[in-house]
Amino acid sequence: MRERLGLKTWVFVAIVVLANVLGNFFMSLGVKRHSTLVGGSPMQYLSVMADPRVVFGISLLIVWLLSRMALLSWADLSYVVPVTAIGYVLNALMGRVFLGEQVTGWRWAGTLLIVAGIALVGSTSVRTSVAEARPE
Amino acid sequence: MSWLLVAVIVAATTLGDYLQTVSMKRHGEIRDFRPGALGRLAATLARNWMILTAIALMAVSFFAFITLLSIADLSFAVPATAFSFVTETMVSRWLLNERVNWKRWTGVGLVACGVALLAL
Numbered sequence: 550m551r552e553r554l555g556l557k558t559w560v561f562v563a564i565v566v567l568a569n570v571l572g573n574f575f576m577s578l579g580v581k582r583h584s585t586l587v588g589g590s591p592m593q594y595l596s597v598m599a600d601p602r603v604v605f606g607i608s609l610l611i612v613w614l615l616s617r618m619a620l621l622s623w624a625d626l627s628y629v630v631p632v633t634a635i636g637y638v639l640n641a642l643m644g645r646v647f648l649g650e651q652v653t654g655w656r657w658a659g660t661l662l663i664v665a666g667i668a669l670v671g672s673t674s675v676r677t678s679v680a681e682a683r684p685e
Numbered sequence: 686m687s688w689l690l691v692a693v694i695v696a697a698t699t700l701g702d703y704l705q706t707v708s709m710k711r712h713g714e715i716r717d718f719r720p721g722a723l724g725r726l727a728a729t730l731a732r733n734w735m736i737l738t739a740i741a742l743m744a745v746s747f748f749a750f751i752t753l754l755s756i757a758d759l760s761f762a763v764p765a766t767a768f769s770f771v772t773e774t775m776v777s778r779w780l781l782n783e784r785v786n787w788k789r790w791t792g793v794g795l796v797a798c799g800v801a802l803l804a805l
Contacts (some may be wrong), residue, residue, distance in 0.1 A: 560729075567722070611715070617705075618705060618730070621705055621706050622712055622714050622715045623714040623778060626703070626773060626777045626783065627774045627781075627783050627785050628789070630702070630769065631774075631792050634796045634799075640751070644720050655803075659798075659799040660800050660803070661799070662796070662799030662802065663795070663796050663800065666791075667792065667796065669789070669795065670792035670793065673786065673792075675754075677784035
């Protein structure tokens with residue numbers, strides 16, 4: 550049971566993280582092409598929503614929401630929240646690779662802390678709040 | 686004003702995730718991923734008031750975060766709202782009765798500090 554849940558959980562963690570990171574990335578790409586959005590008319594908002602990049606980004610964010618809900622149907626909230634935080638690291642890396650942003654020493658330190666935290670939480674049981682949970 | 690927005694973001698995120706977790710745990714583990722089964726699941730969840738409230742709270746959190754970014758630096762907004770990692774773990778422990786051992790507490794603390802550092 551634990552092994553099956555482990556594989557299924559990591560597959561869904563990957564889907565949740567990738568859908569969120571890529572969804573935000575494409576949303577950002579699409580919205581940045583429309584620089585006059587703030588204080589704009591409803592038609593301007595609609596034109597942004599019709600941008601193919603924004604449509605793709607929103608679709609990915611719907612996948613993120615649904616896959617995260619599926620994950621929460623069997624995994625603990627106190628497991629899902631820290632483990633999916635790897636998305637913060639991927640966002641920083643995408644900023645570095647695709648947008649040429651600087652990654653400072655503090656950011657590398659933050660990345661290391663996040664990875665260490667995920668490794669710790671990832672070594673605990675996926676589910677502890679129901680009868681199937683076993684002592685660690 | 687900034688701290689009020691931080692409080693709104695943290696509270697909405699925490700309550701939204703709590704409601705999502707409660708309703709999904711009541712539904713039970715999803716095992717059937719065929720399109721028809723997923724469609725029926727989506728129809729069921731779309732009528733669940735806890736899920737709908739959770740999605741509304743996510744929207745509140747999102748717009749509060751956008752507003753916060755308009756009046757405060759990202760280097761303040763991200764570390765301050767990373768506090769929700771701690772509140773969500775507290776909710777997991779005391780309202781959802783999850784077993785949060787020292788590894789999880791330490792891991793959540795490291796992740797929250799790491800997210801705060803990423804904003805620098």
